[in-house]
Amino acid sequence: MFQGDVQTSRGVSERGFVLQVEDRTVPGVLWQPEGAAGTRPLVLLGHGGSGHKREDYILALARRLVRHQGFSVAAIDGPMHGDRRADGGLDRDRVWEERQSRRGSVDQTDAMVADWRAALGWLQDELGAGPVGYWGLSMGTVYGLPFVAAEPRVEAAVLGLMGVAAAPVEDVYRERMRARFGHDAPRISIPVLFLVQWHDELVPRDDAINLFGLLGSERKAMHVNVGRHAAVPAIEYDASERFFEELLAPAPVGA
Amino acid sequence: MFQGDVQTSRGVSERGFVLQVEDRTVPGVLWQPEGAAGTRPLVLLGHGGSGHKREDYILALARRLVRHQGFSVAAIDGPMHGDRRADGGLDRDRVWEERQSRRGSVDQTDAMVADWRAALGWLQDELGAGPVGYWGLSMGTVYGLPFVAAEPRVEAAVLGLMGVAAAPVEDVYRERMRARFGHDAPRISIPVLFLVQWHDELVPRDDAINLFGLLGSERKAMHVNVGRHAAVPAIEYDASERFFEELLAPAPVGA
Numbered sequence: 059m060f061q062g063d064v065q066t067s068r069g070v071s072e073r074g075f076v077l078q079v080e081d082r083t084v085p086g087v088l089w090q091p092e093g094a095a096g097t098r099p100l101v102l103l104g105h106g107g108s109g110h111k112r113e114d115y116i117l118a119l120a121r122r123l124v125r126h127q128g129f130s131v132a133a134i135d136g137p138m139h140g141d142r143r144a145d146g147g148l149d150r151d152r153v154w155e156e157r158q159s160r161r162g163s164v165d166q167t168d169a170m171v172a173d174w175r176a177a178l179g180w181l182q183d184e185l186g187a188g189p190v191g192y193w194g195l196s197m198g199t200v201y202g203l204p205f206v207a208a209e210p211r212v213e214a215a216v217l218g219l220m221g222v223a224a225a226p227v228e229d230v231y232r233e234r235m236r237a238r239f240g241h242d243a244p245r246i247s248i249p250v251l252f253l254v255q256w257h258d259e260l261v262p263r264d265d266a267i268n269l270f271g272l273l274g275s276e277r278k279a280m281h282v283n284v285g286r287h288a289a290v291p292a293i294e295y296d297a298s299e300r301f302f303e304e305l306l307a308p309a310p311v312g313a
Numbered sequence: 314m315f316q317g318d319v320q321t322s323r324g325v326s327e328r329g330f331v332l333q334v335e336d337r338t339v340p341g342v343l344w345q346p347e348g349a350a351g352t353r354p355l356v357l358l359g360h361g362g363s364g365h366k367r368e369d370y371i372l373a374l375a376r377r378l379v380r381h382q383g384f385s386v387a388a389i390d391g392p393m394h395g396d397r398r399a400d401g402g403l404d405r406d407r408v409w410e411e412r413q414s415r416r417g418s419v420d421q422t423d424a425m426v427a428d429w430r431a432a433l434g435w436l437q438d439e440l441g442a443g444p445v446g447y448w449g450l451s452m453g454t455v456y457g458l459p460f461v462a463a464e465p466r467v468e469a470a471v472l473g474l475m476g477v478a479a480a481p482v483e484d485v486y487r488e489r490m491r492a493r494f495g496h497d498a499p500r501i502s503i504p505v506l507f508l509v510q511w512h513d514e515l516v517p518r519d520d521a522i523n524l525f526g527l528l529g530s531e532r533k534a535m536h537v538n539v540g541r542h543a544a545v546p547a548i549e550y551d552a553s554e555r556f557f558e559e560l561l562a563p564a565p566v567g568a
Binding site: 267270271276278282291293 | 525534548
């Protein structure tokens, strides 16, 4: 259900929501053109590790998709992130450390896939069922790639800043992801834009390129830029917007 | 010197030229906005193997850069290609076979670099010295990458559909290119957009990615698309135009 008041900023209205999925309380946020009525494309944004549903680049991308394209945009907090935590998850270092300490013990993927699918269902009940896109890098791909593989309503996805080794690895977390991606990536058939950072200090470039290769999509493109993990250049946010514009727009006449 | 009449098509004027460089007669073509006056950005187009200076995708790219951006655009025929041949070089298979049969024996690179530099000098004499870009894939990179490395007047380049092995290879032609690119690529410091085809049947993708890695540019991006060597999607021509627009435009006020 929606929670709290509608906040409006330069033509973009924003409203929180909260869903109950199994035993989990899932906090989310929805952005729309001010005074929006009628069904329009919806883009789901998956934030990165130690971030949250309203961190700077998520908020900026949401607002530009609303302002430039007239889309609806939604984000939910990831497991152990944001408002799923008592402390609100604004202390990045603390969130990062807790996640790292638990990453070998619990696989949150199935739960997060279920949370996204529930959120999409609820959003379509509220807003109508228009074209759907997904955008998520790094942890946004860890959970987003399996979500996209499982969810036929998603028609286009921007993924990246993640990879898998070509051969088995000893690290439990990485090996589990390798198995999961090895199963899910070939099942993806929608258009994908995949982003890679050439100097990524967290994801070896060969692993990222390998993951791109595993994607089953007939149409897929990989954009590789120089710089470290978090240094995705502004030009790729432009490219993301164009990608969704091409594949999800135009909005229906009623929008 | 210019050769032949000016032909005009929907706002684009086109005129042939021919230059004498050492013992070589170099045929070229210049495209400009109809009635152009004043200095404007200039983009040089290097065609691919078995093609020529006015083949379909070269002509299409030239016209869009003139029409959308108001740039000047020029192309010259490569060694053993186009109007450098008595037969005009329109029989692709014949040109391809002759080039393949000679590719181990003569290195045309230094000559083509000299031809491009002479053409650029003559064009700037005629048109004024505005910002300069280079675009060339496949054979357009075989010659274009050394040209860009040698020519400080070029400010931005689109390269690709070419690669080098990471280790020495037995093939004489490929080994010579490996040595040449190994020397030249790190010396390139201008922004580069580098295009790769994931299913390239002529250039192994690992070699292409390796060549991207060798480029010395602080700003470089690699766009990888699915499909074979010649199947570069239209979206990358859009990207090429945007790249030059960002880096070479706006045209000076006098344009």
